[in-house]
Amino acid sequence: MEKGVRQLQYLGYHVVVRNSGGLAVVLDDGVLNISLVLPDVRHISIHDCxxxxxxxxxxxxxxxxxxxxxxxxxxxxxxxxx
Structure with missing residues (x-):
């Protein structure tokens, strides 16, 4: 993972590593990727999220x-x- 992060940074990307979910996605221009972090929430359905x-x-x-x-x-x- 660290090698991949360094490579993306070398190419000029701002890199954020999430703890779960999704694929490694380099976003298109104009696309904002937001993660909603819900502390202390242990059991919630994908629909509710x-x-x-x-x-x-x-x-x-x-x-x-x-x-x-x-x-x-x-x-x-x-x-x-x-």
Whole structure:
């Protein structure tokens, strides 16, 4: 892992290592990848996690727009997208 991080940094990428989930994804320009860390939460369904992220994004952007949709993007890096 350390060798991969160093290589990506050498290529000019900002690297963040998550403790779980997803593949190693180099993001396209204009794409923001957010991880929601819920301390002390041990058992929560993937559906509840997804809904928590949707709520967070809607709240973060509420001053800009109320037109936020959550749906699956077929062929995306992950099974869902905003």
């Amino acid at each position: 997804y809904e928590a992220m949707v709520s967070l994004i809607k709240s973060m952007l509420s001053d800009v727009t109320n037109d936020i949709e959550a749906y699956e993007i077929v062929g995306s890096y992950c099974p869902g997208g905003l």
